[in-house]
Amino acid sequence: MPRVGRVGTVVTAAILAFCVWLLGGWGSQATRIAVEDIGFVVLALFVTGCCGHAAWRQHGRQRTVWIWVTIGMVGYTAGSVIWAYHEWWRGENPFPTTADAGYLILPVAVCVALLLMPVGTSGYTHTRLALDGFIVAVAFFQIGWWTLLDPLLDSGGAGRFAIGVALAYPVLDLGVLTVALLVLGRVQPAQHRPLALLVCGMTLMAVADCVFVYSNMLDDFTVVKYGSVAWASGLLLIAFAALSSDVSLDDHADAEREISPFDMWLPYVPIVLAMAAALVRFAAAPELAPALIASVLLIVLVLLRQFIVVGENRRLLVAVEAQAMTDPLTGLANRALFQDRLAHAMVLHRRDQQTVSVLSLDLDDFKLVNDGLGHPAGDRLLVQAAERILGCARSSDTVARLGGDEFVVLMEGDPDESREVIHAVLRAFDEPFHVDGHDLLLRPSAGLAVAAAEDSEQSPERLLKQADVAMYSAKRSRSRGLHTYSPGDMPDVDERGGGHTAPNAAVHDSAVAYQLLGELRQAIDNRALTLAYQPKFDLHDDSITGVEALVRWPHPDRGLLGPDQFLQLVRDHGLMRPINELVLTQALNQIAQWRDLGLEVAVAVNVFAPSLSDLTLPAGVEQELSRCGLPCELLTVEITEDLLLGNHEHTHAVIDRLRERGVRVAIDDFGSGYSALSYLRELHVDELKLDRGFVTAVLDDRRAAAIVRAVIDLARELGLTTVAEGVENVETATLLKDYGCQVAQGYLYSPPLSPADMLSLLRSRRPAPGATISS
Structure with missing residues (x-):
């Protein structure tokens, strides 16, 4: 929307000027504190308004997602107001304060919002996302504690409560980022841009929080200005995420999607790092070294076993899926897979005006082969026929065996190229099949149905039915050529409405009427x-x-x-x-x-x-x-x-x-x-x-x-x-x-x-x- 573009340009320019001012450090200390604190309050209010507007524009679960982000921003705004009161109004710089409680609401609320997003998976996966985020947060807590904060606490540099509050910032941020990365690859395409902006914004907030922890724990404030710039930039990206949210999103979850290896193994990476940090931290203690090494080895072995089990399960699922979607005799697609491919092709047909063609084939006199040579010979003949059809098809085509001696070919795109495939398939049956020492010349009855680019009302079921009708018309006429479906092939009501007539044959059963x-x-x-x-x-x-x-x-x-x-x-x-x-x-x-x-x-x-x-x-x-x-x-x-x-x-x-x-x-x-x-x-x-x-x-x-x-x-x-x-x-x-x-x-x-x-x-x-x- 033009208005959103203008608002984004003005706000970006203002934040850029604000960041330049922060880096420049111009003015007296009192002026810098006042401008910075008031600026963050105003910026937080603006971002809260953007998130609230996004929640108002959305509906269903999308609205709930942005309500939670708005709650997080309300907490962040409250924290900014409290911090401004302490630092600017009262001239003190305490840590921790009640402002931290407000700031910490943001990562928690954003994490809840991410878990509520329709990501096209089952409720089990939402639980898994939460556990993955918690695992990563705990692992990084352990890494941070053993590498930095525990030595700092031992040296008396800060109190335990202050360290806990300080560590809560990066730990929660990392947990949120883990969940966000797992969600990002699984949401609807229209959600990618706002979610990517939200992830980038929370990443900058995490960087700023790390700077904040470093400054407060070591009492070194030389890098505070860089953290402030990261906070301002992160808040700006969160505002852009809210402004770019799409109100036309589907509120329902999509179909189940396969979990990627990245989704599978990401939570284990920080666990390995945490074990490495523990090994470095405690290896110097002689009395703990054997037990520690044994514990780490035990965890590694458990993880390796987990990797092996997961890999075996994935291979088993792939095998089961292949068996469920392929014909066990010929290895071609079965009816279920073909119908799924056809439904997908018709979606593209309606969206992109893409021509879809279905060729239906039925081997003439195949029953004579079964009766004369036996069913094993018939099966071998079907395998050879499948190989010939598959050899004529393109890589983008779907060849399926629907049952018995009936084959279908799904072709998408240029109808002229599809015609070439069809003619190649029909020519492939000009040579005899060699089965059990016999040369058998079997030809198929072939029917074709085409959903033209401009035919937006066609359905997958109707198109397949039309191909079958055309094939049976070819079989009745004993034609060696291709029969293309036309409306006249369908049974029509006769003049009196008491029955209906089929092509080349009168149907006398009044039950049809x-x-x-x-x-x-x-x-x-x-x-x-x-x-x-x-x-x-x-x-x-x-x-x-x-x-x-x-x-x-x-x-x-x-x-x-x-x-x-x-x-x-x-x-x-x-x-x-x-x-x-x-x-x-x-x-x-x-x-x-x-x-x-x-x-x-x-x-x-x-x-x-x-x-x-x-x-x-x-x-x-x-x-x-x-x-x-x-x-x-x-x-x-x-x-x-x-x-x-x-x-x-x-x-x-x-x-x-x-x-x-x-x-x-x-x-x-x-x-x-x-x-x-x-x-x-x-x-x-x-x-x-x-x-x-x-x-x-x-x-x-x-x-x-x-x-x-x-x-x-x-x-x-x-x-x-x-x-x-x-x-x-x-x-x-x-x-x-x-x-x-x-x-x-x-x-x-x-x-x-x-x-x-x-x-x-x-x-x-x-x-x-x-x-x-x-x-």
Whole structure:
């Protein structure tokens, strides 16, 4: 944020000037003491404010982390105030004082904060981090005591309590730094910068504390100014850590991560140093030397045994993991590893728009090998097939055996390079396999599914399913080539909704249709249906006059289903009302969002014709428009003409009430039924949508052209807007314009678009003034 950058620049400049002043030692002693003490109080207050602001901005465990850092800074600020009172106000320099209690709160609170960070591991690891920090702190306490402080105490240079307080500073700092280093390599990437700044800040604080211990124990204050500079710099880095904390971090722990050798062995290093310090300290005492040497040797042997056990456990875990993730026969990845790699590839696909391809292979007539030569021969054949496939793959590809004679290859990146791998795999089966003295020529049925870079809605499970479907399509056709998945390969609902048809074969089991019906009910209940939007264009100036909302079903196994693949189930099983409500709500919500962006767009929504006998429909439509804050003129209700059956009296009343409120009414697919002229006479509508069957034939069929022209002339006489569906070429658009048709939609102008793509189109071609009520 720019403001944070300006604040950081100003504070850095001020601290730099403060440090230069400290090193220069200008002014009288009283002035130096006053400026230094007051400066640290102000700096501590600033850092406390930054940490408190970070805690306020965060949430969940991240907030708790920064609350603890803030608590530490509150203690440090209190210590600074107490120290200023003693040194500046009262003119004394005592040690220790109650200020030390405040100062020591900072490393303790920071250690607690580090242990609370979501580091992607289990609760056991947090306990281990605390123990590692404690081990390091105790080891350095022992080193410091035997090398410096114990001789100093023996010489009477300081009291035991003073030495304990002095030693508490570097010991706690080193414990905090140990925990920080272990945490740093395991946190989320977005946490690296603030945590690294916090670690650097605490490192400088540790250096300053060591200078403080040295000065107070030896009564030598010539280096105090360097410690003050380190304190000021450390506090500045802690402030920067707070200011750079990311509010978008995931509050939950990541998956388990492997413990690195550095994490494993770091706590043992100070133990070895502590033993060395003890050996040097007590080796001169003859009566202790044998026992001391034996004790040190015993500890070394225990540590060596620990290293060996840990190494064996790690190798065992690696072996177990390999067995859990590989196929025991071929050594290829198994289903679990392949699914994990595929899931990771799809994450990169959505993040980096990277193409992902899955090749599914199944050996034709493999059962004959097992039956004729036995299962051992079949196993040897599978091993050879695995070696051939693996030999054609790149190092970045994943080759897996999912079971039996089914293999899959996962390929990421350039689709052309993936195609080369696929062709190499298929060519590898041109040579016969040599098994038990027999030359066996087996070829695979191969199916390919590709998640294109722009297909952000694809899922790992669906992609693998599509590859399997393509492979089975190839197997049914006995094709030697590669079969690439297309939506037509998936089983679709048939015309009556009582079953579904598969490629090249009729599926007669009606249980599948009932399963699909149950899934459709669940999708409606979970509001899992989505909308695509096809724009409508003015034939005279090519401006966008509105959009038509088209329902889609993202089926988890069958892919994206269009309305022709499931609406018959809706009609046959009484699901029209919930579908109407879902589509209307989603469409109006989308129009309201676009209106908030400054784009007022009319929307047309298809309503099942039997719903027009529901006298509560107009009030419900008006309520939804009111909820979204939209004028009624922005909505057009489309009714399919060949379904206008049933209670005409109620239909008239519902249409009239809709139009009285300002909602436009259109007859969709006009010309596809047999009662069109009577509907025009009996029903008051605003718009006719010419059926695409007439529109697509208008150039080649003279009779179709005459009917279209007559309908357009009739609509003009009745004051109705005409919309042509299915316009796919310029010649058709020009002819319709000459006939007097006002609006067109079709692939010449745009296919149905996702909401994001529709928004981009609207922004590039804003609707003309007044166009929002003409659709």
